[in-house]
Amino acid sequence: IITKSQRIPHLSFPPRLDHEASKDLLESIKGLDKRFVDGLLMDCAPLTYLDSSSMSALNSCAQTMNFQMFRVSDPIMKILTLVGLHKILPIHSDITTAMDAIAHRAQMTESSNEI
Numbered sequence: 001i002i003t004k005s006q007r008i009p010h011l012s013f014p015p016r017l018d019h020e021a022s023k024d025l026l027e028s029i030k031g032l033d034k035r036f037v038d039g040l041l042m043d044c045a046p047l048t049y050l051d052s053s054s055m056s057a058l059n060s061c062a063q064t065m066n067f068q069m070f071r072v073s074d075p076i077m078k079i080l081t082l083v084g085l086h087k088i089l090p091i092h093s094d095i096t097t098a099m100d101a102i103a104h105r106a107q108m109t110e111s112s113n114e115i
Helices: 019-030 052-064 074-082 095-114
Strands: 037-043 067-070
Touching (some): 037 052, 037 095, 067 095
16 A cells, blocks of 8 residues: 555555455455555465455456556466456566556656545
């Protein structure tokens, strides 16, 4: 989570993102105050399993906040591609490009709010 105060709190999730873990992820994100959060980075390197509820949760994250994923393994990327989520979810190879995307989107949001 990238906050406007530049603090980076950490949310952890299990390698198997199943129904229960997806509910926990969504509950954690629901509790975030978007006025103080520029974005959410998800390091997917530890991720080994996704079910349909976790894919729905990831899509929800992407639709409701500045959400960026990085270091997605080939097996997980194959799943995301098969269901078409690779076209919707912002996926990056590394943390630097993911953070750049968060900064760019946050800047665009601030600019549009000033109008």
